[in-house]
Amino acid sequence: MKTNEIRKKFLNFQIKNKHKTIPSSSIVPINDPTTLFVGSGMQPLIPYLFGKEHPCGKRISNSQKSFRSGDIEEIGDNRHTTFFEMLGNWSFGDYFKKEQIQNFFTFLTSKEEGINLDPKRLYVTVFSGSEKYNIPKDSESVDIWKNCFLSAGIITDVQEIISEENGDKVGMEDGKHIFFYNSEKNWWSRCGTPETMPSGELGGPDSEVFYDFGKENTDKNYYHLKPHPNTESGRFLEIGNSVFMEYVKENNSFKKLKNKNVDFGGGLERLAMVAQNKTDIFLIDIFENAIEVLGGINIYKNNLKSCRIILDHLRASIFIISSGVLPSNTDKGYILRRLLRRLIYHLQYTLNNFSILPKLVLSLISEYKNTYKELDGKNIIKIIEEEAKKFLEVIEKGTSKFEDMYNKKRVITAKDAFELFTTFGFPFDVTQDLSEKKKFKIDKNEFLSLMKKHKEISKKGITAKFKSGLSGDEREVVCYHTATHLLHQALKDVLGNNVTQKGSNITKERLRFDFSFDRKLTNEEKMEIEDLVNKKIKNSIKVDFVSLPLDEAKKTKALHNFDDKYPDIVTVYSIGDYSCEFCSGPHVKNTSELGVFKIKKEESISAGIRRIKGILL
């Protein structure tokens, strides 16, 4: 059954069960500044889950275009995509657990009404309760599931599995299809578990359905563990989630919402995987033509990770561009830019075939032309080609130097990689990638040791440049002060202007910078931040300061903490045009004194606050 048929069948099934079909909302949220993209079907429906009356009634359903930027790094495996369609149905205070569970089971297993899955391959999970928050174990759902299985001739009991780790030891007993898990696994809110949810957020216990692809599909890292459905073992795939949305968190306790709601979501592409018996999401029908354009199944299999990145990122970019976003350096535009640049890189440098881009775009669009009329191939191709022009220029300079070096010596050494890095900002990964294609390996340890030496030399340079009587240690602290200002601005440039400083601490060994941001940084973001700081260092920018009356200083664009108390006269430090901040210093006189900046660690220190530790080499 094709993906387009499954979408249609689901919506018709819901119509039969008295649901009104609503169109997918834009992938760009409207009136919701808290997220960049819509990542689930319920997101545009939050007011109705809180009790507002929906104009279409209490039962609605749709297929929602969704995008999860947090999954960008996951792309390359067999089941994750950044863009996906989420089939959904909702009850706003109408039916609850019984009707929801029975209906979804029917949709999954019925040949006439649904997608005809073998019920023996289905495993379901339910919430084991939370003593801390006084939320009961969901025995009601267990009984409903038992009856569903019974109606299909399967007698099943329940298996207690509390957490994933515990599950790996307990495993599943033969014949059991229903599993209890704790709130790490069987509670759904937009912000995680009952513990991590902020006050005012809604959530509830959920019941997930998993499909068993069979023992033989277990990932080898899981061979030594006992199988159970809610793992990443490769054997099981989550195909639907019914959230019983009846709670709102208020001051660290849970209150009942006005209505008992159902929020069901199931990934369309994942349902297509199981209906088409494919363990690889990129092998479902919707990508078939695009794989042909890439060169066929053998090319796909021989360049698996790159091809998956291309297919995923291109499809996501098509939908993001169609919602009016353009590539840029902030917010949504930046996410789009990252997707585009990764896919351009893999098309140009892994498949050596950037020219197939227009065909590839059109082949993907053709799968959606009857469902999403807004996809304008010509415009999308133009925007991607413009981005490619900019990006390829940057990468081509470095590549051409790489080729020169290679042609002279037929090899690229760690020393060459080091030179490419320090003079062109050419990322080591790319050098490595290009080298692998030429069938040699660069000694990473040697590269790192050159970087270390470089660090010592630049330290000496710093020492020589400071004739002000500062001790060696003090000099380093001063360098880290200036690097902190560059980092602060670079974070804003790469992650968006909403990033604000939440703390800073400097020792002679490192800088530590805390800032507001709500998720882990990706490797690419970290690299982009480092590159930006290093570019500013390399540009030898003069560092200046002026002292101004506080009122005057506040009128400038200088960054400062709005809540802090400042003296009547403040010092404003600027690094060329790039950075401008209230600060009492001291700073270096020129950024060239700093060496090479490197992020050593990036972590969360509390909700919405990240910490970077950085060093100067």
Ligand code: SER
């Ligand atoms: N909101 C739930 C999810 O995203 C169910 O739709 O999984």
